[in-house]
Amino acid sequence: MWFKTVSAPMSNAKQPPPHPPSSNRLHVALVLLFATCLAMPFPGGATLVPRMSLEQMAAAADTVIHGTVVGSWSAWDSTHEFIWTHYEIRLTESMLGDTLDKAVISEPGGVVGNDSMDIVGAPRYRIAEEVVLFTTRTPIGYLRTSGWGQGRFEVVADPRTGSTTVRSHLAGIELVEPAGAANALSQRPGTSPKALDGLPLDQFKNRLRTLIANRQRPRGER
DSSP states (O other), rough: OOOESSSOOOOOOOOOOOOOOOHHHHHHHHHHHHHHHHHHOOOGOEEEEEEOOOOOOOOOSSSSEEEEEEEEEEEETTTSSSSEEEEEEEEEEEEEEEEOOEEEEEEEEEEHHHEEOOOOOOOOTTTTOOEEEEEEOOSSSSSTTTTTTTTEEEEEEEETTTTEEEEOOTTTTEOOTTHHOOOOOOOOSSOOOOTTTTOOOHHHHHHHHHHHHHHHOOOOOO
């Protein structure tokens, strides 16, 4: 089951606000997929999520940041309907978005007092974890990881060589093609997050800078 609370029966549990869509077509797919997830279990308890490529995430993101998780806390939203866990990120670099010293990323689920909400597939970050993140803003103003964790890349250091690479995080989600996406993907293939595992951090960030620059450049100049 997609999520559960200890303070209310599953039959009365409410659906958390959906992740902001990157297109109308993706929005329709998300609505249908969320309804399906709530209606029946899936192998391993995974949440079905529309597949996003690196290029799609770069085009749709509100921020792209590199930093380290330094704190976390859980709280109810302003309407007291859903619990969110908030993660404070000390920024090494803001590649897209405001240039700040820190950012707060919020994911649905968490524990507040005797109440808990478990959202399968929602990213959970560790203190001291170094990450590169794509984020999008929710209707209530929170920044969330793009694509239910597809926009999360952990920075991994090799203790022997000191070199750093990136690694994707897709735990708890099962990727599916958005409705009607087959022809679009064949015409404009993108890079899957998993294909980037092991890429050196500097190469990964240079690739992101190029994608961001192309997004911000007028179409005729690309």
